[in-house]
Amino acid sequence: MGQLRTNSGPAEDLLIELDRDAGVPLHRQIEASIRASIRTGRLRTGTSLPPTRALAAGLGVSRGVVVEAYQQLVAEGYLVSRSGGYTQVAASMAPGSAGGTASRARPATRRVDFGYGRTDVSQFPRAAWLRSVRTVLTTTPNDRFAYLDGRGVPELHRALCDYLNRVRGTSAVPDNVVICSGYGQGISLLIQVLLRRGARRIALEDPSSNDDARVLASAAGLDVVGVPVGPNGIHVDALDRAGADAVVLTPSHQWPTGAVMSAAVRADVIRWAQRRGALVVEDDYDAEYRYDRSPVGAMQGLAPDHVVYCGTASKTLAPGLRLGWLVAPAHLVADLAAAKVLADRGSPVIDQLTFADFLARGEFDRHLRRMRPVYRRRRDALLDALRTHLPDLEPAGIAAGQHVVAWLPPDLDEAAVVAAADRHGLGIHGVGPYRIASTGPGGLIFGYAILGEAAIAEGVTLLATAIREVRTAPPLP
Template identity: 90%
Template structure:
């Protein structure tokens, strides 16, 4: 058998093999190879192909052979010629189907009230870019080397200044640890608690089930739920739980929106001091408040017993993966060591950029710009609920980026969620986030990324779904 020539250099991504003894013209072999790659999805719509001279040199053929192959594929609609001599995979080409199918694809949701989402289209790109440029032109070289597990000192100082001023924390730079969002932060804390002998951790009930609950169970901790009332977690139940730590969202409980009262905060602090326990304060969206004065962080009341967890995910963008922990002094070294072991530290340029962004006041300006945006969306949701679903009882409306609406007793939560999906509406119920599994039915409305018109449309769809669940009026 003769030589089989494979491409090299710029042409290698096309994976073309030529067999000069096959009796098939070389341009036909090139056509077949490129056509097959497009049909299999290896070459996607819009991808550029190498220039004819480059591909010809890589394959060891004349340029005319490649030109003939490209022209044929253009004629068949697989390729498209662009001005300047560029050749690309045609936008109309899609991978061939694996075979006929009779199953129907689910229709796209018309409206999705998914929670926990920030309007990333509002990310302050220009201001962030100014900080990036400042960092790249002024940062000393040694900052780009390996650092300790706590992160860069510039961000420690900037965050302490901001949090002490705005959230009422009692923090010093030495007690700050930078992490990749709340998810990594709670993972590091759970690891350290287990090493310190913790056996049981208490969570609010209901609460998020995709971070602390999963991680604690995986680490071997017993998880107990503490009921949440109108004023936040029920402290008497916490006292009976025998927990070594508790995770709270005291400024805007997730998902009920309750605010932990001043008296309850003092009781939780007394509990922590009495048991030698740790309070993990998840301050996930406290910057967004509309109808009430700001509520200070619990960490400021007892910095030796409270770990403060903050993140840029709800204020700027979750894709930044920026989070921070204010850790009691006796745990700082262990948390920093866990962070260092996890990933050798968070990206330095991102940390320095955020530090400059904070110091310039750009973070404050961004929040001032976004509060009225989210408030208008919240107001549109409440207006629509009053108009179309007056039997639902909204709660936790004074802050944040979501609202819970409690259902009347005669409506089944699961049935309402299922009926809503049939109407093209995505919405979550409260039940999946309960630890004990009991409690009133409710719906979680995330409104941060929806326009006022879309919010009204979504509530209208929900009203139609609820009418179906209720059946015809008597």
């Protein structure tokens, strides 16, 4: 093979050899070759790979074959896409790098990973974002680049309120918006403020995510209590008995069950907050992606004095932007802003102004309109594969979001299925580790956002094989 070119200048030879008679898809051969080169250290951290068109031309394959291979390796954590279209070897996967990979990264032996909480960053609207960056750099007054208060830039406050009030049914005013570095920092700021105001106990949905709020609240010394979730949302009678000063909810698409909180339960939660003088923290993490139902408005619009609305660009654009926002009751705003200043002196101004312009131009709406059918096709491919290969699994929470839960029949042990899937090269999470105190059926969490339809079908086929293995395994003595 002749010398290739990378986007950083004259290239190393990637030494990819394709065997068209091997019966192995070409994109799999490309993945395996690059993966092996990274693991052996031949491709070092930060090494730029050739553009997909250049590599495809050099290998004599279609560009789509190389794109699929690169996307797979990005999902695994071996590669990372950089601004301007560069694809480079990721530091976390290089030999000898300090620390381990993130908990959601895919081990090298996995063929398919249904890891949750990921969005398809390959679809990031680079051209539209760049137009907003250019606008910001050429039109922004100089004083915007100086230190600002902890709430962020006014332009983004206004743009977010216009968007959230129109699309999510909030009752947001610019003075009550605090910009933060994603949901993780937002919930951390809230916990700090609640502690200083005397809070002692926080309630979480059960099951719920075992990072962010759960970890941060425990580390801060708050009592954490789980409140069971049903098909219509959190059990308000159990919440009433919990004695909590605040509750964290995902009412529009409960994580992980996918339940949508009914209007009656929402009203009951608001009455609980008003009666106790408690706070409702609304994590609206993926409500923009809906497929088979009408939009469900945010709880904040029902009681803006008792609800803190938490939003983020992580599921809609890219988690690497680290853009999040809180719409808080007026009496909390000054304390949240002060906590933000203490944390990092404020989020990057250019990113905030760029997002404000991106919103105001309608580019965010256009991006969401483009992505909904993409994720819907992947969701449909998952449901079709489950119906075909595993009809006794019961999908739930399918109408929205970027993941589906499938409840297992009583004869299947969740942990045994997850372990068997891993042996067959399939990454998947069970619901069990995300329960706090509740019990319930075993279930599997299928994150489908970054997987192509062929990979989804392959993953379900692997799972069906794993489940057959579990069912035919001899009982333990």
